Amino acid sequence: MTNPIRVGIAGYGNLGRGVEAALSQNPDMQLVGVFSRRDPATVELLDSSVPVYAMAEVEGFQDKVDVMILCGGSKSDLPEQGPYMARFFNTVDSFDTHAKVNEYHAALDAPARESGHLAMLSGGWDPGLFSLNRVYGETILPEGETYTFWGKGLSQGHSDAVRRVPGVQRGVQYTLPSETAIARVRSGEQPELSTREKHTRECYVVLEADADADTVRHSIVTMPDYFADYDTQVHFIDEATFERDHQSMPHGGFVIRSGLTGNNNTQTIEYSLALNSNPEFTASVLVAYARAVHRLAEAGEVGARTVFDIAPGLLSPKDPAQLRKELL
Amino acid sequence: MTNPIRVGIAGYGNLGRGVEAALSQNPDMQLVGVFSRRDPATVELLDSSVPVYAMAEVEGFQDKVDVMILCGGSKSDLPEQGPYMARFFNTVDSFDTHAKVNEYHAALDAPARESGHLAMLSGGWDPGLFSLNRVYGETILPEGETYTFWGKGLSQGHSDAVRRVPGVQRGVQYTLPSETAIARVRSGEQPELSTREKHTRECYVVLEADADADTVRHSIVTMPDYFADYDTQVHFIDEATFERDHQSMPHGGFVIRSGLTGNNNTQTIEYSLALNSNPEFTASVLVAYARAVHRLAEAGEVGARTVFDIAPGLLSPKDPAQLRKELL
Numbered sequence: 001m002t003n004p005i006r007v008g009i010a011g012y013g014n015l016g017r018g019v020e021a022a023l024s025q026n027p028d029m030q031l032v033g034v035f036s037r038r039d040p041a042t043v044e045l046l047d048s049s050v051p052v053y054a055m056a057e058v059e060g061f062q063d064k065v066d067v068m069i070l071c072g073g074s075k076s077d078l079p080e081q082g083p084y085m086a087r088f089f090n091t092v093d094s095f096d097t098h099a100k101v102n103e104y105h106a107a108l109d110a111p112a113r114e115s116g117h118l119a120m121l122s123g124g125w126d127p128g129l130f131s132l133n134r135v136y137g138e139t140i141l142p143e144g145e146t147y148t149f150w151g152k153g154l155s156q157g158h159s160d161a162v163r164r165v166p167g168v169q170r171g172v173q174y175t176l177p178s179e180t181a182i183a184r185v186r187s188g189e190q191p192e193l194s195t196r197e198k199h200t201r202e203c204y205v206v207l208e209a210d211a212d213a214d215t216v217r218h219s220i221v222t223m224p225d226y227f228a229d230y231d232t233q234v235h236f237i238d239e240a241t242f243e244r245d246h247q248s249m250p251h252g253g254f255v256i257r258s259g260l261t262g263n264n265n266t267q268t269i270e271y272s273l274a275l276n277s278n279p280e281f282t283a284s285v286l287v288a289y290a291r292a293v294h295r296l297a298e299a300g301e302v303g304a305r306t307v308f309d310i311a312p313g314l315l316s317p318k319d320p321a322q323l324r325k326e327l328l
Numbered sequence: 329m330t331n332p333i334r335v336g337i338a339g340y341g342n343l344g345r346g347v348e349a350a351l352s353q354n355p356d357m358q359l360v361g362v363f364s365r366r367d368p369a370t371v372e373l374l375d376s377s378v379p380v381y382a383m384a385e386v387e388g389f390q391d392k393v394d395v396m397i398l399c400g401g402s403k404s405d406l407p408e409q410g411p412y413m414a415r416f417f418n419t420v421d422s423f424d425t426h427a428k429v430n431e432y433h434a435a436l437d438a439p440a441r442e443s444g445h446l447a448m449l450s451g452g453w454d455p456g457l458f459s460l461n462r463v464y465g466e467t468i469l470p471e472g473e474t475y476t477f478w479g480k481g482l483s484q485g486h487s488d489a490v491r492r493v494p495g496v497q498r499g500v501q502y503t504l505p506s507e508t509a510i511a512r513v514r515s516g517e518q519p520e521l522s523t524r525e526k527h528t529r530e531c532y533v534v535l536e537a538d539a540d541a542d543t544v545r546h547s548i549v550t551m552p553d554y555f556a557d558y559d560t561q562v563h564f565i566d567e568a569t570f571e572r573d574h575q576s577m578p579h580g581g582f583v584i585r586s587g588l589t590g591n592n593n594t595q596t597i598e599y600s601l602a603l604n605s606n607p608e609f610t611a612s613v614l615v616a617y618a619r620a621v622h623r624l625a626e627a628g629e630v631g632a633r634t635v636f637d638i639a640p641g642l643l644s645p646k647d648p649a650q651l652r653k654e655l656l
Contacts, residue, residue, distance in 0.1 A: 102652055127656045131656045140612050248593070262346065265576070267602075267608070271599050306641075308651050316466070324429050325430055328634060
């Protein structure tokens with residue numbers, strides 16, 4: 001076996017923890033260390049033998065890390081951290097601010113080219129694997145429609161909104177794809193679907209002792225921007241049930257391409273994810289792409305890349321002949 | 329718009345006809361001509377303005393065709409035609425003899441490199457899109473199991489076997505994935521599934537006038553190799569129903585990866601196809617890959633390639649910035 005790929009993690013929240021877990025499933029990769037803006041002594045890893053360093057020290061690891069996986073948020077962390085890190089490392093991140101993706105691509109591309117690194121942005125599942133399926137779908141079936149549904153998934157923003165309602169002690173919100181809408185898409189009908197028709201919302205709430213259920217329910221389902229445009233169900237549960245059933249971070253969804261070929265033959269391509277841990281799955285995607293980034297960088301490629309630019313076989317630890325034999 | 333990609337079709341059966349139909353959905357591609365071993369005067373295309381040439385003339389089209397799509401069969405046509413065509417053209421084919429894929433890869437790679445062409449083998453959906461999903465699945469979720477189910481699909485070989493049974497006037501056979509087996513896989517259980525548990529078989533038969541239904545049914549369901557190892561249903565129908573309901577070539581299936589991440593979180597990736605025309609869909613995949621092959625050849629790449637080697641964005645007529653903006 002060749003030397004393992006040396007990986008660093010920049011930022012250690014749910015995603016960083018997921019990357020640490022995913023690396024342990026990939027014996028050709030080795031976690032060199034975690035870089036944090038917090039005091040390293042306060043950062044507790046899954047594996048306590050892995051060192052934690054202050055983010056300020058990161059430049060000293062240029063020759064010790066093959067790929068740095070950036071686990072910060074898209075809103076404020078990555079726009080700053082990405083271009084900075086691309087000066088010193090090959091990077092992989094999960095940037096997901098859709099409206100700014102070309103701007104961020106350009107901001108990574110310049111420093112990566114100047115310093116001779118490869119910087120992959122927007123890995124994960126959406127953007128990421130769902131994006132791939134949107135591209136495969138519309139290129140293979142050019143006459144058709146693509147539908148993306150999300151869920152069942154925990155929505156952090158909507159859960160926060162539920163918790164701000166007076167009388168709510170604890171609360172979570174799940175987004176669910178509409179089964180009816182999915183069935184219509186699968187039928188080949190190519191329907192036009194409104195926001196309300198595509199998804200429903202489901203809330204689980206533990207009430208404060210003196211709160212009135214009907215008042216709370218009404219405040220939630222009529223909340224503008226968050227719930228008013230959807231069919232929303234509110235379930236009231238006790239604290240023990242909440243503790244038992246609503247601690248995980250499920251997510252997932254569907255990308256469906258419905259198209260016609262030849263003499264009006266309906267063809268349907270469907271991709272779906274059912275995830276019990278959203279951050280761990282996103283992290284697993286980033287780790288697979290870190291392998292591809294390392295290979296492309298070794299081959300001399302530089303600049304910014306997305307999932308669209310990376311050949312699928314590069315993600316696998318298997319060599320091309322083995323891949324053809326076992327999986328083609 | 330740049331010049332269209334000039335495409336040739338070698339071999340004009342169901343697949344070749346599907347390629348002709350698919351090309352008409354892709355305005356950046358142009359069908360230069362069909363090459364056939366039959367007498368060109370006897371070959372009827374969907375579009376009668378497209379010229380048909382004798383296969384013997386094909387070498388004269390070296391400067392007129394950017395990509396030749398090979399529509400012959402894997403058993404006897406492609407092993408001969410593929411390496412020959414790779415001396416003169418960039419090629420795309422749907423070679424699907426799994427056990428010989430590395431041998432065929434080598435047989436294409438040498439002439440393609442010598443003559444400076446790119447030869448893509450084993451396009452389509454299985455091998456092809458299903459293969460891609462097997463690779464993405466096992467690399468993203470290294471601790472898990474991959475399951476491939478086929479159907480609902482018309483099986484040519486099994487339909488032939490049904491028709492050889494005495495008393496059968498007309499017959500077709502469909503392979504169906506077992507709903508029970510799929511549900512077990514989706515649950516995250518990672519079951520071991522026998523052949524019999526994964527698929528069932530369904531036959532539709534028009535009896536000859538004097539035939540006995542029970543005898544025919546018994547002959548079918550006990551037939552070794554074809555049906556004895558499966559749960560097989562035989563439906564007897566009249567000729568008009570057969571004509572109405574059993575003339576298309578549906579197929580499809582499922583690739584499901586079920587894996588665990590982190591602290592035993594189940595993660596499921598599912599890819600499925602529901603195709604009303606198997607050859608038209610396969611053809612649509614080949615046409616999308618012909619675009620990618622042309623681009624890679626223009627960039628100077630030579631040799632044999634599979635779906636594993638080709639970056640997804642290359643399949644799309646859209647440029648990288650547009651792809652990122654619209655589909656990432």
